[in-house]
Amino acid sequence: QMAAAGFVHCPSENSPDVAQCFFCLKELEGWEPDDDPLEEHKKHSAGCGFLSLPKEPANLTLQEFLKLDKMRIIKAIKKEISQKMTEVEDAAKSTRSKIKNL
Numbered sequence: 001q002m003a004a005a006g007f008v009h010c011p012s013e014n015s016p017d018v019a020q021c022f023f024c025l026k027e028l029e030g031w032e033p034d035d036d037p038l039e040e041h042k043k044h045s046a047g048c049g050f051l052s053l054p055k056e057p058a059n060l061t062l063q064e065f066l067k068l069d070k071m072r073i074i075k076a077i078k079k080e081i082s083q084k085m086t087e088v089e090d091a092a093k094s095t096r097s098k099i100k101n102l
Contacts, residue, residue, distance in 0.1 A: 005037035006050040023050035023072045035065055049075075
């Protein structure tokens with residue numbers, strides 16, 4: 001059920017049950033035995049392109065698959081850029097603080 005909903009299990013020391021959607025990169029944890037992965041995915045990431053597929057992934061044409069993969073890559077790049085921007089902003093804030101204290 002997890003894979004059919006787009007999730008890949010990617011545990012860490014702090015989060016042994018975390019699963020991430022391969023497409024929208026949404027991470028969910030704290031799974032209960034009666035949780036429906038597809039419903040949880042819809043609830044937490046309604047705009048996920050994987051959820052809006054008009055057919056089963058195995059039945060996608062090459063063109064449909066490549067379009068989906070392009071969307072996935074763009075999403076991953078945007079997430080990476082956002083994380084890097086936050087890191088740069090934090091470093092700049094720290095540097096400004098150090099300069100003020102000189």
